[in-house]
Amino acid sequence: MASGSRLTRRVALGLAGGALAAPALAQDAPIRWRLVTSWPRGQAGPGVTAQRIVDRIDAMSGGRLVVDLFAAGEIVPAFSVLDAVSNGTVEAGHSAALYWQGRVPEAAFFTTVPFGLGPIEHHAWLAFGGGQALWEELYGRLGVTPFLAGNTGPCMGGFFRRPIASLADVAGLRIRVAGLGARIYERLGATPVTIPAGETYTALERGTVDAVEFLAPASDYELGLHQVAPLYYAPGFAKPNGASELLVNSTALAALPEELRRVVAEAAQAEHALALADAHRRNAIGLRAMLSEAEVRLEGFPADLMQAAVAAADAEIDAIAGGSDLAARIVASYREAQARMAPWSRLEADMARALVRG
Known part of the structure; x- marks a missing residue:
């Protein structure tokens, strides 16, 4: 009887321990962000880039950071993306810096300038020429952290x-x-x-x-x-350049664990390289298609x-x-x-x- 009682007590303790341990083994709920864009949903170039960024963040974070994408007009108008990220209406946005030059005249330099840097030159300036630090200083006044995130290549007239x-x-x-x-x-x-x-x-x-x-x-x-x-x-x-930007509310970014902040940065960087290569291929196809039309x-x-x-x-x-x-x-x-x-x-x-x- 004593042996059986000891066995019963061990089983009971094991079950209790398992019940107590279960919450610790459960996955935490994912962090959810909303990302607004200046583009129609799925638009060739920037619209596709925005979708790939949110998909990549989800995949790279293992579902710990889930970003819901909203096209232009679904939450805010196309030209209100920076304001929405700055004031915390949403955590992130995807747009082009040239849209803010009325409010921030220097912003255009981080997308494109007439007769200015081409796509690779622009990337080199940001990554190795001090441009990124200047960009962060400019947007930091608005509570926004910018990342280079996509490129449609040199634009036509x-x-x-x-x-x-x-x-x-x-x-x-x-x-x-x-x-x-x-x-x-x-x-x-x-x-x-x-x-x-x-x-x-x-x-x-x-x-x-x-x-x-x-x-x-x-x-x-x-x-x-x-x-x-x-x-x-x-x-x-x-x-001469078609750079786009991933805008992140600085407070929301700082609240993430370090590894998820890194995921956001790497997702943007990976998309920029992929988007530029994709743009070169698709622009060649698009130009040929248009020139084949007699008009x-x-x-x-x-x-x-x-x-x-x-x-x-x-x-x-x-x-x-x-x-x-x-x-x-x-x-x-x-x-x-x-x-x-x-x-x-x-x-x-x-x-x-x-x-x-x-």
């Missing part, structure tokens, strides 16, 4: 409803254009119009605008702009327009540099990076042209 034979033809032109490019066109006599990506086709079709500069061939083709404006202009001097003609901007645009860009950048000490440091760092990399970039472009087989 856009679709125009009528030909541009000289600088004089730009006078009064209503063009959908974002970032510093809008200020350049304004200096050239055009009327820049800010329209979210999802509304560009309708605006061009109805004649609300005379031209649309959006992104590169893959994204432009998906929007169907070529169906209503037959003239496709190059080069895209206003946006689309690839045109070059006239020399006098390009010369005037260079002068306008220099004047605009100088004006931004004079705005604050931080603005001056951003402009100086950006220009130094461009001067340092320009010789190799020109030689690299020459070699690429020599090797192209059409």
